[in-house]
Structures are given as structure tokens and as C-alpha cells.
Amino acid sequence: MTSLRLQIGVAITAAMVLVATTANAHHSAAMFDDSRIVELKGVVKELQWTNPHVWLQVSVDDKGARKEWSVEAGSPNTLSRNGWRSTSFKPGDAVTVRVNPMKDGSAAGNFIGAKFESDGHTIGRWN
Amino acid sequence: MRSLGTLVIVLAVTAGAQAQSSSPGPLPDWSGVWAMQGNTVFDRASVQPPNGRAGDAGVRESPPYNDEWEAIYRRNIDRVKAGTFADPVSTCGTPHGFPRIMNVPDVYEFAVTPQTTWILAENGPGILRVYTDGRSYPAKEDLWPTYTGASIGHWEGDTLVFTTVSLKASKDNDVIVDRTGVVLSDASHATTRMRKIDADTIEARMVIEDPKAFKAPWAVTKQYKKQPAGTWAWDYACAENNRNPITDSGKTLTLGPDGKPLDKKVD
Secondary structure (H helix, E strand, O other): OOOOOEEOOOOOOHHHHOOOHHHHOOOOOOOEOOOOOEEEEEEEEEEEOOOOOOEEEEEEEEOOEEEEEEEEOOOHHHHHOOOOOOOOOOOOOEEEEEEEEEOOOOOEEEEEEEEEOOOOOEEEOOO | OOOHHHHHHHHHHHHHHHHOOOOOOOOOOOOOOEEEOOOOOOOOOOOEOOOOOOOOOOOEOOOOEOHHHHHHHHHHHHHHHHOOOOOHHHHOOOOOOOOHHHHOOOOEEEEEOOOEEEEEEOOOOEEEEEEOOOOOOOOHHHOOOEOOOEEEEEEEOOEEEEEEEOEOOOOOOOOOOOOOOOOOOOOOEEEEEEEEEEOOEEEEEEEEEOOOOEOOOEEEEEEEEEOOOOOOOOOOOHHHOOOOOEOOOOOEOOEOOOOOEOOOOOO
């Protein structure tokens, strides 16, 4: 079983701050803090492969309690043209997900990239 | 109510369209799937800071606004900073409109026939119809402002030239040009010259005039790159799972999977 930890990191690099603009094709991104990156280590609960945005629901251990994060990504249309599939994240997958978090500290963020614990493969921006 | 200026434009363009309605030569091949280049700042040539993104606080362009509309733009920029410059398409209920339809992410398809060219934006989705069959604009009593307006064009060799009129004006930012806060008045109209500049690039040169808001015409160029052969365009069902409703104050909320706001402060 994956050790679940919530790591709040402020690991700013110029390259990583450049999140995919397609993630915000449908609404203002004012709620996201693109100067901060939060790293979520947890288990996939659900991938909502829907328009206008794909949503990744991740269950994270937060000081001993389970906390569900909502991670917003681009449209399935553009993501599918960039290597994603509707099955890219399956319930139970152990992952680390990097997001630009909500400014108000609520449990949501804008997807940057993810790394799978099973084999180390990544999706999105990781390096 | 449409302005007298717009009526004059309609009549002038009608005459022009009728005069150039002769059969075009071979039409260009715009088949395939295309993607707009760059982010969704409308005028990337003037954006400050360079490479600034629409929706980021402080990012602005330089439409040739008169003083009155420059003040409106500055107020909108302040609203962007405050997080209350909502994007009307977030409601999944209205189209991007023109000229914004030329500046959206995801992909495009261009369906060219002698009578009509359809610009099909996957995002939205949006459709811009350009009639090249020699028709005239509807009579003034049969024409009303719409998001995408009315476009009549003609072919000059490999270049599609069209003029778009009868555009819905921004009222309380219910239609915008982009998320930096650019909006147009009900007097706006535009002439677009669109052509393939190389095998993989289509260019659209727009000249937007707005006698109420601008001191001079605003020229903006967008480019679209051809995507690999076999690329698909898909449904964009915006209302399928819209987790970003807008509050009365213009704030964009983020809903959890249960439909309840995750935001710590809703309004």
C-alpha cells in the first residue's frame, strides 16, 4: 500500500510555472496560484473524462485523515491529442500529482503533471 | 438597437459583395484539422508583459481605445486582478462570438465551398458562416446583433475576404474579446483576409473598426497550424460536466464532485 502523504511544496521553476493553457480554456484561472506548486501523493479515486474539463479526483492522506482533492485538467479533446486516454488514470492507481493550488487553500488545483508509482511513467509536465 | 454606423457598413459591404460575386477560381485546400498558435491573448503583438496570458492580473494589450473605452478597459483589468472578470462562456450557454471565435484553443476545421465557408471551432463549439454566394445582408429590419454577427465575403485568388457586421455589443461583459478585459461596442465590425501562407499555416488578418470605442482601426493577425494527418476533432459538450459556475459578483467557483463549491468563500 502506498504511503500517502500530502507534501505542500513551493518548488518554483520557470518551466514548471508554465501550465498548459488548455486547462483554462473555459473559465478564468483567477482561482489558481500559478506561483505555487503543490505535490499530492495519493490514490486515484476517479477520472471524470468530460468536457469542458477533465477532473482527477485523488484521495490524499492529510495528517491521518483522508482528503479528496479535485484536480482540473484540459478538455478531453486536447488531452487525447496529447497522449491521454480516458483510462490513463484508474481508480486505485498510486500517483503523485503536481498542481497549481487554489489561492484560498481549498482542496483543488490545476493539473501540471503526474507520476505513477507502479512504473514511474509520467503524464503532463514533470521535469 | 443597431447604430446608424453599422447600417452604413451593412449597406456599403452589401454593395461590395454584390459587385464581387462572380464565380471564384479553384478554391484552396484548407482540409484537415488546425490549431490556433499561441495563447488566447487576442493581440499577442501588443501584449504586455510579452507572452502574458489572458486572465493573468496585469496583462494588457493596446487596442486603440478612445479615452472613454480605455477607462472601461482599465476597469476590466482591475476586475481581472480581483478575480471578478468572469468569462461568459463559463456558463456553457453562449458562444464566443466574433472576433473571439478566431482565438480559441483546441482545434479548428475550415469547410470551403464556392457558396459558403464554415469556420468550425471545436472549443465552444463555435461556427462562423461566411457566405460567398453573392447574397446581400438582410434588410435592417431582418438583422439583429448576434454573438457571431453576419459575414459576407468573396475570394480574391486564394484569399477569403469577408466583412462581419451586426455584432452583439458587450453589456456587463456578457461578450468579451478575451480574458485580459478587451470588449467592443455595438458599432464594431471587421474585415478579415484569410489565406494559406504555406502548406501548414493559415493566416487570418483582421482589421477591426469600432467608431464608438476606437480612435483607429485595430489590426490583429492569428495563425493556425495544420495538425498531423488523421487528427480528430471531437464533441465539446460544455454543459456535460461544468464545475465552474459564475456568481453574481463575477467570481468563478470550483465545484467538488458532489456539486458543492470547494471555494472557502463563495461570494
